[in-house]
Structure formats: C-alpha cells, structure tokens
Amino acid sequence: MSFFDPLKKALRKEGLRYTQQRQAVWDELRATDDHRDAEEIYLALRNSGFKVSRATVYRTIDVLVKNNLVRKLKLGDGHARFEHKVDSAHHDHLICAQCGKIEEFVDDVIETRQNKIVEELGSKLIRHIHQLFVICKECQTA
Template sequence: MSKQSSASLADFLEFMNRKGLNTTSQRRVIAEAFFELPGHYTLEEFYQHILRRDPGIGQTTVYRTLKLLCDAGLAMEIHFSDGITRYEAARPNSHHDHLVCLSCGRIVEICDPRIEKLQHEMAEKHGFSLDGHVHNLYGLCAACRNARSEGQSTR
C-alpha cells in the first residue's frame, strides 16, 4: 500500500472513530480499494472492482462507504454532462480540472497553474472570493476524432 493510501485510510478510520461509527472489515476493504484505485469511477465500476476483492460485499455497503468517504472529505462526487455520478479521491492541495471525451467517456486530469491563476484573477476582477470551482472541458479525444474521420464507432 502506498503512503498516500495509508494516510487516507488512517484519516478515514479516525473519522469513523470520531463519529462513533463501526469500522467493519468490509468498510476497511472498500476504503483501502478506493484509495489504491486512481481515477474517476461510477458506483457500478467501483463495485465491480470490489467484487474481485471480496464477493461478499454488497453494493449498498459500497455506496454507503463511498458516502462516508465523501462526508469525511476524503472522496468527491464528480458530475459530468452525462449525468452519471463518479467518485475520486480528494487530494488536499492537488487541484485539477478535467478533459472529458463526449464520445468514449475518457476522462483526463489536467493541472495548469496558469488556469488557476486566471480563475483567481477573473474572480477578483468581478469582486468574488473563490471557495472552489469545477472546470470540465468537453470534446473529443484523439482516438475518437480519428475513428470518426475513418467512419468507425468508438463505443
């Protein structure tokens, strides 16, 4: 297990203890898997990943544990234009934005200090104090553009 997942798991266990909630072995397996799995996953995608680790864990337990991770500030719900909720680990001081392919659904994380700087400048110019933002850019990835130009389907 990586340092990041250990620290995040410890934070989750501390949160559960502070709230007086039981830290079951299933919740622990789910949290460990969540912190080890990079990217953005739907409940169903993450559940399928959990089933490979422990087929005895139910989808409701996975969903409730993801909600607890969000309540603890260790996970975030992400909403793109398709209306499907995805989850990703919340990484303090590691803000990023997303490029989203409208054809295949590929999601690429991007981080550019120029974007962050410009956002703060625009907010200040208009008298806003930023508490956060969501920045998703939609279009077609290179593979989908190539497939489309060749008349192929990308799904």
C-alpha cells in the first residue's frame, strides 16, 4: 500500500489504474508459495467471496509477469503455473512426475556453463528453462 508497493509501482509504470481486482489477484498470488494455475487463483478468490472474472485474473497476471513480480512456469501439462517473486532469488525447478511435487534448485556451476555456451556462439542469453522431471524419494518407496 506504500509508495513502494510493487503492484502500484508496476501499474504506474504501465500507465494502468490501481483497482480492487488487481490488488486482490496480487494478494492471492502472495498468499502461498505454491505453483498454482490461473484457475486455482480464480477459484481461491471466488471462494473467499471476492467477485472477479477469469479474464481479469489472466490480464492481471500478465501485467505482474511482465513486471517481474510473478514468474510463469510451463511444466508441459497444458496450463501455466505462477509463483510470486517476493523475497525469491532465481531458481529452476525439479518436478516429481508422479505426485507433482515441485522443488526448487540453483546451481552456480550450471549457470556458469550456460553462460559460456551462449557466449561461445556469440549469442545473448535472455532467459532459460531448466526442469528436472523425477520420481521423488517418497514416490519411490511408496
């Protein structure tokens, strides 16, 4: 709500208005550290009694992603998932193919090699996707 509120800052930058709906979507995204899809965010808001449309949820998330407040994850199951980036450094994901659990990982060696590969080709790295699909410890013993 402060002057440094990242939502308001992003909206100002984009020349967009501050609205109840946009605040609500942003609040809902920060409510958990899960990786939820747009429908889950939409339903969470509806179930909490807040009236909002799917269109607005999608539109708001787009703005948040564009302004680096939210990360969009495509894990190949046909619907994008989102995680807020508050207090969250860069990381990649490790997904259990059986139970769907998502863990995060970072590896400096990998990051360095990645940069080297790109550099040697004379290219400029924009972003990367690194996803490890596994059977997690629990699913193996179960």
